[in-house]
Amino acid sequence: MKALPFLKSLGYLLFLNLLIKPLWIFGVDRQVQNVVGPQTYGSYFALLSLTYVLSFFADAGLTQMVNRQVAAGERFGAAQLLRVKGFLLLGYVALVVLFAGLSGIKDWALLWPIIFIQALTSFYVFLRHLVTAHQLFATDAVLSVIDKGLMLLIFLPLLYTSFFPHFVSIFTFVYVQLGCTATAITVALIVLVKKGVLQQQGSTAPVASRTVLPFAFIILLMSAHNRLDAFLLLRLRPDGAYQAGLYAAAYRLLDAGNMIGYLTASFLVPFMAKHMENKLLVQATVLASRLGLLVAGGVSAAFVVVFAAPVQALLYPQLPGQALPVLQTCIAVLPAYLLLHVYGSVLTAAAQLKSFIFLLLGAFITNLLLNLWLIPLYGALGCCVAALVSQYAVALATFVMATRKINMDYGLRSLAAVVLTVAAAAAFFYAGRQNVLNPFWCLLMAGTGAVLLLMAYIPAFKKHFVSSL
Numbered sequence: 001m002k003a004l005p006f007l008k009s010l011g012y013l014l015f016l017n018l019l020i021k022p023l024w025i026f027g028v029d030r031q032v033q034n035v036v037g038p039q040t041y042g043s044y045f046a047l048l049s050l051t052y053v054l055s056f057f058a059d060a061g062l063t064q065m066v067n068r069q070v071a072a073g074e075r076f077g078a079a080q081l082l083r084v085k086g087f088l089l090l091g092y093v094a095l096v097v098l099f100a101g102l103s104g105i106k107d108w109a110l111l112w113p114i115i116f117i118q119a120l121t122s123f124y125v126f127l128r129h130l131v132t133a134h135q136l137f138a139t140d141a142v143l144s145v146i147d148k149g150l151m152l153l154i155f156l157p158l159l160y161t162s163f164f165p166h167f168v169s170i171f172t173f174v175y176v177q178l179g180c181t182a183t184a185i186t187v188a189l190i191v192l193v194k195k196g197v198l199q200q201q202g203s204t205a206p207v208a209s210r211t212v213l214p215f216a217f218i219i220l221l222m223s224a225h226n227r228l229d230a231f232l233l234l235r236l237r238p239d240g241a242y243q244a245g246l247y248a249a250a251y252r253l254l255d256a257g258n259m260i261g262y263l264t265a266s267f268l269v270p271f272m273a274k275h276m277e278n279k280l281l282v283q284a285t286v287l288a289s290r291l292g293l294l295v296a297g298g299v300s301a302a303f304v305v306v307f308a309a310p311v312q313a314l315l316y317p318q319l320p321g322q323a324l325p326v327l328q329t330c331i332a333v334l335p336a337y338l339l340l341h342v343y344g345s346v347l348t349a350a351a352q353l354k355s356f357i358f359l360l361l362g363a364f365i366t367n368l369l370l371n372l373w374l375i376p377l378y379g380a381l382g383c384c385v386a387a388l389v390s391q392y393a394v395a396l397a398t399f400v401m402a403t404r405k406i407n408m409d410y411g412l413r414s415l416a417a418v419v420l421t422v423a424a425a426a427a428f429f430y431a432g433r434q435n436v437l438n439p440f441w442c443l444l445m446a447g448t449g450a451v452l453l454l455m456a457y458i459p460a461f462k463k464h465f466v467s468s469l
Helices: 003-036 039-053 062-071 079-103 107-135 137-143 145-160 171-197 211-238 240-274 279-306 309-314 321-331 332-351 352-378 380-405 410-433 440-469
Strands: none
Touching: 003 039, 003 137, 003 145, 003 240, 003 279, 003 440, 039 079, 039 107, 039 171, 062 079, 062 107, 062 211, 079 107, 079 352, 137 171, 137 240, 145 211, 145 380, 171 240, 211 240, 211 321, 240 279, 240 309, 240 321, 240 380, 279 309, 279 321, 279 332, 279 352, 279 410, 279 440, 309 321, 321 380, 332 352, 332 380, 332 410, 410 440
16 A cells, blocks of 8 residues: 555545544533533443453454454464454353442442443444544544544533423433444444455464463553543542543643544554565654654643633533643643554554553553652542653653664654744743633634745655655
């Protein structure tokens, strides 16, 4: 696959997700929290985080392994993969039930549907990765928004019209999610059958644990690093549900910004695994992805930090002023997330998994120790400070290690351009706040400037691609 079709497919994926998923995050998920209240939503968010962390067992690295190795030319029998995946999903359900029981969880009526949502989501992601591993990027772009698109069709009328008064509850929310995810799985299976992916024959040998386990460790460590803190809030604070609600409100913006990084990484791994021998092409792809993600993420984070008060007033009018530092500190982590996506994808595609696991393990231990210290003292803000330290540490370490491992250029001029752009945007936002300018006009002007910067980079970007193909 050449670079231009890759970029077109990536652009299509980003367009669809930027159209649908922000509506889901801010139009549905956010409004559900506003309707049910921070404490009820906080309980849901904490339980969701627990099931998310343990979801490593629902996949055990199978999806990432298949994604990379099929893209690199290896073959697996579809029937074998589906059997392994089914076994892992059953084990996952048993593991969550055991862990929840040992942790003293009482809210089983809410936990059960969340468990099944996570199990079905894991299966759906697995099916989508079969699509991307076979380089069917445009097809995956459509599949990536089906479940959330269905949620929008159902929940927007429930939340924003007067025809369904008092119908929205946290239980309505989780059971509709369950149904929409099941429907999306059905569509994905139909697509895979029509594309002939499920009929393909491959190796009948069992999937080796030594092949899968490194990917499982990566998923476990990243999940625990990113999401365990919400569950710790619930268990370590008397007001844990409320603090988890404050954290969920801030994390929603971080998650929305991180969406582009996650989607880019889902394309980068199979693309780079397929073209790893072409160093110039890999380097051009990495540097272009890094520039776009860090400029977008850095400018967005700067906007939220400077204009936190009007952003919170718009999105969460019921939250108190004490939530502002949580919002500001949480969103400041976004550039670290994005940098880790880019260079974590490089290490994964280059099969440098032991190095990546070593870095992630150090970051997780740091984050856990900081959370155990800071959560009892500062609640949700403590989670954000812990993330700020550990995420930037692992992102920078991964950047250095990945660049050295595959002998890439650091792209220091590109990094300097990112730093100067974000600093200029932050100064512009601060001046706008001091002069009582409309925050969203400020964002529009800063965003336009960032786009012009990226457009100025396009000629050099194209030249680099042409020389590398």
